[in-house]
Amino acid sequence: MCGIAGLIHRGKSSNVGSELQLMLQALKHRGPDSTGYALYAENDGKNFIMRFKVGENVGEGSTSVNEDSSVYDKRKKLVDNMLGELGAKVIKEDRLTPYSFRYEMEFNDDLMEFSKKIESIESVEILSMGKSLELIKDLGDAAAVSERYGLGEVKGTHAIGHARMATESGVDIKSAHPFWGYPFSDVSVVHNGQLTNYWNNRRVLENKGMRFMSECDSELIAVYLAEKMRNGATLEEGMKDSLTGLDGVFTYFVATKDSLGMAKDTMAAKPLVLYESDDLVAMGSEEIAIRSILPQEIDTYDPFDGEVKVWQI
Amino acid sequence: MANLKTAEKKTKAQSMGLHTEVLTGKTQQKFFNPDEAENFFYWGAYDVDFNKRTDLDVKDMDCKEANRRIDELMSQGYGTIVIKNPQGKHSLGVGILNKLNLIFEGSLGYFGVGSIDGPMVRVNGRVGWSCAENMMAGKVVIEKNAGSCFGAAIRGGDLICKGSVGARTGIDQKGGTIIVGGDAGAFTGFMMQRGRIIIMGDVGINLGDSMYDGTIYVGGKIGSYGSDAIESPMTKSDIDWLKRKLKVAELGENFDVSKMTKVVAGKKLWNYDALEPTEKKGAI
Numbered sequence: 318m319c320g321i322a323g324l325i326h327r328g329k330s331s332n333v334g335s336e337l338q339l340m341l342q343a344l345k346h347r348g349p350d351s352t353g354y355a356l357y358a359e360n361d362g363k364n365f366i367m368r369f370k371v372g373e374n375v376g377e378g379s380t381s382v383n384e385d386s387s388v389y390d391k392r393k394k395l396v397d398n399m400l401g402e403l404g405a406k407v408i409k410e411d412r413l414t415p416y417s418f419r420y421e422m423e424f425n426d427d428l429m430e431f432s433k434k435i436e437s438i439e440s441v442e443i444l445s446m447g448k449s450l451e452l453i454k455d456l457g458d459a460a461a462v463s464e465r466y467g468l469g470e471v472k473g474t475h476a477i478g479h480a481r482m483a484t485e486s487g488v489d490i491k492s493a494h495p496f497w498g499y500p501f502s503d504v505s506v507v508h509n510g511q512l513t514n515y516w517n518n519r520r521v522l523e524n525k526g527m528r529f530m531s532e533c534d535s536e537l538i539a540v541y542l543a544e545k546m547r548n549g550a551t552l553e554e555g556m557k558d559s560l561t562g563l564d565g566v567f568t569y570f571v572a573t574k575d576s577l578g579m580a581k582d583t584m585a586a587k588p589l590v591l592y593e594s595d596d597l598v599a600m601g602s603e604e605i606a607i608r609s610i611l612p613q614e615i616d617t618y619d620p621f622d623g624e625v626k627v628w629q630i
Numbered sequence: 631m632a633n634l635k636t637a638e639k640k641t642k643a644q645s646m647g648l649h650t651e652v653l654t655g656k657t658q659q660k661f662f663n664p665d666e667a668e669n670f671f672y673w674g675a676y677d678v679d680f681n682k683r684t685d686l687d688v689k690d691m692d693c694k695e696a697n698r699r700i701d702e703l704m705s706q707g708y709g710t711i712v713i714k715n716p717q718g719k720h721s722l723g724v725g726i727l728n729k730l731n732l733i734f735e736g737s738l739g740y741f742g743v744g745s746i747d748g749p750m751v752r753v754n755g756r757v758g759w760s761c762a763e764n765m766m767a768g769k770v771v772i773e774k775n776a777g778s779c780f781g782a783a784i785r786g787g788d789l790i791c792k793g794s795v796g797a798r799t800g801i802d803q804k805g806g807t808i809i810v811g812g813d814a815g816a817f818t819g820f821m822m823q824r825g826r827i828i829i830m831g832d833v834g835i836n837l838g839d840s841m842y843d844g845t846i847y848v849g850g851k852i853g854s855y856g857s858d859a860i861e862s863p864m865t866k867s868d869i870d871w872l873k874r875k876l877k878v879a880e881l882g883e884n885f886d887v888s889k890m891t892k893v894v895a896g897k898k899l900w901n902y903d904a905l906e907p908t909e910k911k912g913a914i
Contacts (some may be wrong), residue, residue: 583835585778585797585816588759604718604739604758612717614736617756618775619796622816622834 318482319509320344321494322601323570324610325475325577325628329596330359334463334471337478339609340601341459347602348480350378351493352462353454355505355572358473360449364408364421365502368444369435371396372416373489374456380487386415388440393418395438403431413466414455417444417490429500433528442491442530447503449473449574454493474630475577477570479507486533496539499528501546503574508535509602510567510587518562538569556580556625570600578627585622592617598628672727672747678709680731689715693722704728718758723751740777743770746787759796762789765806771880778815781808784825790879797834800827803844809879816853819846819893828872828890830882838893842900846893847872849885860896868892 322340324333333356341352360366371392373381393412400407400422409421424431432443445452453466459480463469479494486492498504512518512534519529519537527540541562545555552571556578566586571578579600581589591600592607592615599607604617620626684703688696696713700723703711710731716722720739723732723746730749734742737755747766756774765784771792778796781789786806794812798820805825816834819827822841832850839856846859847868872887 583816585834588777590758590777603720604737604756605720608718608737614755616774617737618794619777619815621813622797 318347319494320347320480320602320606321478321507321509321568321570322599322606323475323477323507323572323577323579324597324599325630327596327598327628327630330472330474332470333357333473333476334468336610337476338459338463338468340599340606341478341480343605343609344480344602345458348482349458350483350488351454351456351481351490352459353479353481353494353507354452354462354468354476355445355478355495355507356451356453356468356471356473356476357449357503357572357574358451358471360451362448363423365405365424365446365448366451367420367422367446368417368452369396369420369441370417370444370490371438371441373440373491374414374416376456378488379456380483381489389415392438392441396435396441399434399438403434405431417455419451427500428502429526432500436528436530443497443499444490445497445505446500447574450497450503450505450572452495452497452505454479454490454495456488456490456493474575475572477505477507477572477577479509485511486531491531492533494533494535496533496536498539498543498546498571501543501573504539504543504546504571506535506539506542506569506571508538508567508569510565510569510582512537512563512565512567514564534565535569538563538567538571542571552576552578553625553627556627560623560625568602575630576627577630578625579620580625581620581622583623585619589620590617591620675728676704677707678704678728678730679707680709682708683710683712684708685712685714687714688719688722689717693719693724696722697724700726700732704730716755720758723749737774746770756793757791761791762787765789767806775812776810780810781806784808788875788879790881792881794831799829800825800846803827807875809875809881811879811881813850817856819844819859820856822846828875830876830885838895840899841895842897843895847887847890848893849887849890852891852893855893858896858899859893862892862894864888864890864892 371389375381375383405422405424407422411419455462494507495505515534542555567582568587568589590604712733716736718737718739721741723743725745726749727747732751734753739758742757742761744763748768751770753772757776759777760779762770763782765787767786769788771790775793776791776795780795780799783802784806785804788807790809792811795810795814797815799814799818800808801820803822803825807826809828813831814829814833817836818833819838822844824844827846830849835853836856838859876882
């Protein structure tokens with residue numbers, strides 16, 4: 318089933334970490350397996366933030382293979398060495414769990430080549446790269462993940478998130494949403510639905526040099542849009558193209574450094590409720606997600622089939 | 631006719647028009663007698679007074695508790711209940727088989743007022759997916775917008791949304807009337823079997839797809855027709871009925887119903903024959 322939520326404050330910053338947590342917690346019944354946040358935070362915009370993992374959460378409910386935690390340190394060391402070789406200068410590093418890290422660093426080269434090199438290290442996956450994007454995903458509900466990664470105080474302009482019920486792939490971080498729009502900085506995607514032409518599209522995109530880290534069909538949307546943008550399409554053009562290029566049922570959100578978009582398939586088979594005012598857009602799979610941050614009476618609506626919308630901050 | 635409140639199970643079932651014997655051939659024994667007042671009340675229904683009014687704040691209740699409290703209030707004779715702070719909660723006001731004036735001061739989530747038979751409901755807000763699913767009778771008025779599957783499989787009553795509705799409005803509809811003041815999404819009237827849908831605004835693609843029967847009236851543009859949905863000429867009785875119905879729905883005072891498009895089943899997909907299932911088995 319899965320639940321998705323997103324919000325964008327236009328013209329100001331807000332406590333998007335705690336707001337998104339409330340929205341996702343309200344959708345917990347739609348997806349108890351994992352929760353993910355893509356927060357567009359108030360960073361200084363000079364340095365890159367790289368979120369990456371060197372292993373999986375092997376806690377209760379995980380489908381990942383148990384590993385000795387000592388391998389995490391070895392892989393981290395390999396990442397550090399590779400960063401040196403690639404000319405990236407780490408300004409600040411945080412170890413948030415035994416297997417996940419946040420690095421702030423100076424880097425000015427091609428992100429695609431950079432990512433390929435880093436991810437050539439066994440079990441290492443870059444969750445996100447960007448100057449504003451902070452992408453966090455792990456097993457557990459919204460409150461548990463927020464507490465584990467200290468997201469309650471994160472301020473920013475916009476955010477998207479996902480509460481996952483694992484269906485076609487494992488209960489693990491690599492299959493959790495959001496997905497980074499590799500190799501574009503600050504692009505993230507969350508999705509509710511099923512894509513039925515996943516393998517056809519994946520084969521084509523891999524032949525074009527794009528990378529897939531999981532077997533989760535939702536990852537296709539991030540890669541699909543990234544490939545369109547790599548070839549000069551705007552975000553909105555890529556999203557409109559996806560209505561025919563992707564087969565199946567879907568409602569998805571995509572966010573960039575300064576925008577937030579939604580798309581709904583032509584069957585309108587997946588739910589979405591939307592609230593829109595001059596200074597705030599909030600949306601979610603169910604109205605209770607919006608009500609969790611806007612308890613007063615408001616006007617909401619369901620976007621129609623085949624609808625694409627993009628908002629700027 | 632037996633008294634429904636005191637009758638034995640079998641008599642009661644028969645009194646309510648239910649069959650307890652195995653049907654053979656085309657026998658359609660009719661137990662239901664509309665002249666007898668008992669047939670219009672469920673066994674165990676409460677005698678409520680519309681002038682006895684109370685508020686119920688459901689802010690801190692889950693749907694199960696809220697619905698139980700509504701039932702309790704009806705058992706105490708309250709005929710008008712105002713629900714405060716519904717805040718988009720799911721499954722509120724479901725399964726009410728009683729006369730009741732129910733008012734929601736706010737929005738409902740999924741499956742709001744589903745499987746009702748009789749109450750008059752007003753929602754001063756929006757409703758989520760599958761509002762009034764399986765409604766048998768009564769009147770439901772939504773002041774704002776509604777989600778998808780609005781009025782799925784309703785069998786009777788009037789279901790009115792003054793705003794716009796999502797996809798698959800009136801899916802599997804078996805009776806009653808659905809009225810939408812705004813626009814409707816794709817697959818409106820999908821597999822509709824009976825009843826009427828009135829959309830005053832535009833509708834999306836695949837209108838009336840695979841409808842078996844029933845009628846859809848559209849005031850605005852039609853995205854596309856679904857399989858076996860065709861236009862049909864408006865008649866004077868259509869126009870008179872639409873005028874009457876929209877007036878009751880508090881909609882379209884100056885709306886020219888004669889310009890609406892009437893859509894019905896082309897019946898090319900019909901695959902019925904005159905045989906009952908048991909007869910068909912014998913024939914094979």
